[in-house]
Amino acid sequence: MAVYTHLGAEELSELISQYDVGALVSAKGIAEGVSNSNWLIDTTGPDGHGARYILTMYERRIELSDLPYFLGLLDHLSARNCPVPRTIHDREGSAYRMEQGKAVALIEFLPGVSPTQPSAAQAGAVGEVLARMHLASRDFGRSRANTMSFADNLALLERCGEDRLGHIDPDLPAMLAPARAAAALDLDQLPQTNIHADLFPDNVLMLGESVTGLIDFYFACTGSMALDLATTHAAWCFDDQNRYRRDLGMALIAGYESVRPLENAEKAMLPQIAKGAALRFVASRAEDWLDTPDDALVTRKNPMQFVARWRVYDDLGENLFDRT
Ligand SMILES: Nc1ncnc2c1ncn2[C@@H]1O[C@H](COP(=O)(O)OP(=O)(O)O)[C@@H](O)[C@H]1O
Numbered sequence: 001m002a003v004y005t006h007l008g009a010e011e012l013s014e015l016i017s018q019y020d021v022g023a024l025v026s027a028k029g030i031a032e033g034v035s036n037s038n039w040l041i042d043t044t045g046p047d048g049h050g051a052r053y054i055l056t057m058y059e060r061r062i063e064l065s066d067l068p069y070f071l072g073l074l075d076h077l078s079a080r081n082c083p084v085p086r087t088i089h090d091r092e093g094s095a096y097r098m099e100q101g102k103a104v105a106l107i108e109f110l111p112g113v114s115p116t117q118p119s120a121a122q123a124g125a126v127g128e129v130l131a132r133m134h135l136a137s138r139d140f141g142r143s144r145a146n147t148m149s150f151a152d153n154l155a156l157l158e159r160c161g162e163d164r165l166g167h168i169d170p171d172l173p174a175m176l177a178p179a180r181a182a183a184a185l186d187l188d189q190l191p192q193t194n195i196h197a198d199l200f201p202d203n204v205l206m207l208g209e210s211v212t213g214l215i216d217f218y219f220a221c222t223g224s225m226a227l228d229l230a231t232t233h234a235a236w237c238f239d240d241q242n243r244y245r246r247d248l249g250m251a252l253i254a255g256y257e258s259v260r261p262l263e264n265a266e267k268a269m270l271p272q273i274a275k276g277a278a279l280r281f282v283a284s285r286a287e288d289w290l291d292t293p294d295d296a297l298v299t300r301k302n303p304m305q306f307v308a309r310w311r312v313y314d315d316l317g318e319n320l321f322d323r324t
């Protein structure tokens with residue numbers, strides 16, 4: 001379920017005619033995704049040979065004032081040969097337009113599929129691309145504060161409250177104490193850049209072991225590179241029972257370090273940051289769980305999945321980098 005708004009054929013044709021991409025041939029709603037409405041758009045193409053795009057309508061959680069940052073970052077990274085879709089600008093040069101009172105953007109279509117059970121080779125490739133992206137986004141001229149920082153996550157869990165957290169799962173209120181510990185970490189002293197901050201497998205397109213696209217930059221922000229690596233680690237390196245896949249963890253970090261070796265201060269803090277990164281998804285998923293009506297068509301994501309991952313990080317402690 002990821003088409004929240006109906007756009008009629010005439011509206012779509014009129015919208016597409018504002019871009020130099022040829023005439024609309026077909027528009028199909030995309031089922032994947034939870035936050036925005038997405039359509040797969042085929043046109044006759046700027047040169048008449050056909051072309052494909054993604055049309056995104058921003059529905060939830062996105063401030064209009066953040067769009068120049070998100071869309072500008074796509075253009076910045078794409079121009080630096082990172083596998084990131086560029087934004088198609090309309091004839092007036094705008095990266096987004098308003099339709100039915102909501103912002104829409106036309107985005108380059110990239111080939112590939114998101115892995116559901118990633119291999120170590122795929123995790124290594126993602127680590128390498130993540131590091132390339134970190135280096136390439138250092139000179140992006142804009143910045144954006146992280147609205148899902150560890151302090152924000154703590155505030156979110158506190159707003160949910162022990163009682164309501166306990167209704168989701170009796171083990172959830174116990175996550176407040178580690179969330180306080182994470183909120184006390186100072187990540188500002190670590191190397192900063194513009195980070196993706198939500199690089200789950202479903203936000204990576206791959207063909208075999210090659211990364212063809214990093215997508216869904218709508219949590220991107222200015223922040224610690226180690227936080228982005230830890231978030232990617234928490235999202236990629238566990239099986240469907242939330243058991244740690246050490247082979248993937250090692251491959252992800254090795255791939256990252258093949259491009260950008262971690263500094264000692266980052267290595268020292270990574271075990272703590274990984275716990276905070278797991279709690280970030282405990283917090284947002286707990287909030288979504290409580291806010292989503294039982295009859296909503298969206299599949300709620302279970303916060304306990306990331307409680308399990310937090311426990312793995314807590315047990316691993318300093319051994320996160322161990323190869324055995
Ligand atoms: N640039 C792109 N190229 C190809 N497919 C894309 C692109 N952007 C999005 N998609 C497809 O649309 C789906 C939903 O996009 P996504 O940005 O993840 O939505 P949401 O923000 O709602 O999670 C993706 O899983 C992917 O299949």
Ligand SMILES: N[C@@H](CCOP(=O)(O)O)C(=O)O
Binds near residue numbers: 285
């Ligand atoms: N990746 C987050 C949820 C964010 O959803 P997205 O569809 O915008 O990536 C999670 O798994 O909790």
